[in-house]
Amino acid sequence: MEETKEQILRNIREDYNHYTAFEIKKFLTDEVIFESELLKVVEGDTEVVEAIYRYSNPILERNTNQTPNRIKDYCTEIYLWGLPSAGKTWALAGILNTIDSEGHLKLYGKNDTEQCISSDYMNGLLNVINNRKAINYLPNKTSNETIRYMNFKLLKDGEERKVAFIDLSGELVKAIANENVIKNHKELEKERKLLESLLSNRNRKIHFFFIDYARNDDEGGKQNIHFSNLCSIFNSKRYFEKNTDFIYIVVTKADMIDSNEAIRKNEAIKYFNKYYKSFRNNLGKICQDNEINFGDDYEKGDYSFLDDYILDFSIGEVLFLRMCRFNKKSSLKIVDILQEKIQKERSGKAWIFG
Ligand SMILES: Nc1nc2c(ncn2[C@@H]2O[C@H](COP(=O)(O)OP(=O)(O)OP(=O)(O)O)[C@@H](O)[C@H]2O)c(=O)[nH]1
Ligand SMILES: [Mg+2]
Numbered sequence: 175m176e177e178t179k180e181q182i183l184r185n186i187r188e189d190y191n192h193y194t195a196f197e198i199k200k201f202l203t204d205e206v207i208f209e210s211e212l213l214k215v216v217e218g219d220t221e222v223v224e225a226i227y228r229y230s231n232p233i234l235e236r237n238t239n240q241t242p243n244r245i246k247d248y249c250t251e252i253y254l255w256g257l258p259s260a261g262k263t264w265a266l267a268g269i270l271n272t273i274d275s276e277g278h279l280k281l282y283g284k285n286d287t288e289q290c291i292s293s294d295y296m297n298g299l300l301n302v303i304n305n306r307k308a309i310n311y312l313p314n315k316t317s318n319e320t321i322r323y324m325n326f327k328l329l330k331d332g333e334e335r336k337v338a339f340i341d342l343s344g345e346l347v348k349a350i351a352n353e354n355v356i357k358n359h360k361e362l363e364k365e366r367k368l369l370e371s372l373l374s375n376r377n378r379k380i381h382f383f384f385i386d387y388a389r390n391d392d393e394g395g396k397q398n399i400h401f402s403n404l405c406s407i408f409n410s411k412r413y414f415e416k417n418t419d420f421i422y423i424v425v426t427k428a429d430m431i432d433s434n435e436a437i438r439k440n441e442a443i444k445y446f447n448k449y450y451k452s453f454r455n456n457l458g459k460i461c462q463d464n465e466i467n468f469g470d471d472y473e474k475g476d477y478s479f480l481d482d483y484i485l486d487f488s489i490g491e492v493l494f495l496r497m498c499r500f501n502k503k504s505s506l507k508i509v510d511i512l513q514e515k516i517q518k519e520r521s522g523k524a525w526i527f528g
Contacts, residue, residue, distance in 0.1 A: 179207055187215040195229040195311070195494040202226065225309040225497055232311050234298030239291055241323040243371040247288050249325050249336035250419075250516045251377045255404065256384030257397055258344030261426035263299070264312050264489050264498075265384065266341055268505035269512075270296070271303040273328065275502070276509060280327035280334060288336075292322040295341070299324075303500050311497055312489075316343040321368055328516060335516045340372065351400040353407055373413045378517055380420045382508075384487075387445065388427040398450045405456040414464050420515055421457065421466055421483060428486035428504070435488075435503065442486040454480060485511075 177185075182201060185192040193201075201207045209223060216222045245251075254262040273279045282290050290296055303310045316322075325338035346369065349362040373379070389397055408414055414421075425431070425442035432438055447454060458477025461469030472479050485508065490501035 179211075182207055183211055183215050186212070190216070190493055191495050193494060195226055195496040196231070198226050198494055199229050221308050222493055225311075226494070229311060229497070231496070232298065232302050232313050234302075234313055235292075235294035237294055238320050239293070241291050241321045241368065241372070243368050245323070245338075245372065245375055245377065247325070247336065249338045249377055251338045251340060251372070251375075251379045252512070253340045253373075253379065253381045254342060254384060255347050255381060256342075256344060256424075256426075257348060257386065257400055258315065260344060260384040260386040261487070261489070262344070262384050263316050263341055265424065265426065265487055265505070265508075266339060267299045267302050267312060268489050268500065268502065269508050270299050270324075270339070271305070271500070272502050272505040272509050273512075274300060275305055276506075278329045278509070278513070280329055282326065288325070290325050291338075292320075292324050295322045296324040296326070296339075305500070308499060309493065309497050310500055314496065316341060318343045318345040318362060319365060321346070321365060321372070323372075328512060330513050333518065335518060337512070337516055338377075342369070347404070348400060350407060351403040354403060354410075370411070373411075376417060379418045380422070380512075380515060381414075381418060382422045382424055384424045384426050385446065385450070386427060387425050387442070388430050398453055401450060401453040402456060405453055405460065409456065409460055414460050414466060416464075418464065418466050419517070421461065422511070423457075423480070423484045424487045424508075425484065426487045427492075429488040429490075429492065431486065438486040438488070439484075443481050443484045446484050447481075 186198070198212070202209060202212065212226070213220065213223050254266060256262045282288050302312055322341045323338055324341070325336065327334040328337045346362050346365050349359070350366055350369070352361070353359055353366070383401065385401070386397060423446055425445060428438045428442060431441045454477060458469065458480055461467045461480070462472065462474060467479055467483050469477070469479050487504040487508070488501065489498050489504070491499040493499070
């Protein structure tokens with residue numbers, strides 16, 4: 175049954191993220207609701223109404239270069255893990271924008287020997303947030319089949335550090351988490367192989383696990399099982415051995431934890447420790463066994479050090495699921511971490527690329 179105008183307006187008033195920007199735009203063009211009515215339920219926020227009229231889904235890439243399974247050059251690789259819709263790509267847009275606006279970004283140029291592999295995608299992400307605009311349009315779902323490898327240089331105090339962000343689709347992350355669960359698992363097989371070869375290369379790695387706070391915990395039960403499975407797979411394949419420096423847990427959509435930013439971090443830690451116990455224990459053990467996150471400084475089985483690696487993340491104020499008023503605070507925290515943790519290129523014979 176079609177919703178009545180009154181229902182639609184009530185839904186919007188109660189939750190600005192009930193419909194997508196695209197749906198609202200269609201309500202307006204189909205004259206299901208009128209501009210004046212929309213303006214009233216968004217409490218006179220003309221910026222939002224204008225943004226809805228102009229809304230279009232950003233296109234991040236027209237040509238996609240395939241990520242090769244051997245990366246020739248040294249860099250620190252930063253992996254973003256998380257289920258579909260957890261907020262990985264939006265966070266990456268915020269982080270990249272912040273790296274740029276703080277003056278830490280150096281892209282590879284035409285004449286450099288190294289080239290950014292997923293340069294279209296990276297440029298797309300750099301452009302979705304424009305600090306001069308009040309409201310930005312952010313992309314929808316990352317397509318399943320491609321692994322985006324965005325390599326560039328991060329500047330710090332006049333030095334350059336080579337870095338790559340690897341944005342994974344949640345579907346691929348889920349397919350990996352299911353490797354031990356589904357027999358004869360064929361889903362995204364090619365992509366899983368490619369990722370496996372990337373994870374086994376000699377580049378230093380930092381992993382970010384994105385946990386979606388907005389999934390309520392009955393559903394979230396699934397989320398934590400996927401993360402536990404992922405962890406056992408990482409463990410059995412020894413991905414974390416030798417080349418992983420740090421592992422962070424990012425509780426996303428932290429604006430939904432509380433409007434008070436000051437209490438979000440503690441709540442995120444509590445949430446993780448309460449609902450993700452198996453994942454926490456598995457991860458804690460991996461850290462202690464492989465000297466990650468300084469876990470080996472703690473007594474065996476004491477995983478309290480992980481609390482220091484739990485971050486809350488919010489992109490800002492999310493409007494109609496596809497737009498936001500960007501707030502760089504959370505992104506800045508991650509940029510600071512990257513600045514601090516990413517190693518300079520190692521030199522000498524000890525490091526032979528494998
Ligand atoms: N409230 C809130 N919602 C967010 C935030 N970040 C993302 N979202 C919502 O979550 C949706 C999914 O975000 P994405 O960044 O595309 O998620 P993803 O993890 O990249 O998902 P896949 O590409 O499918 O793996 C967005 O369309 C937003 O509606 C946030 O900080 N706060
Ligand atoms: Mg994505």
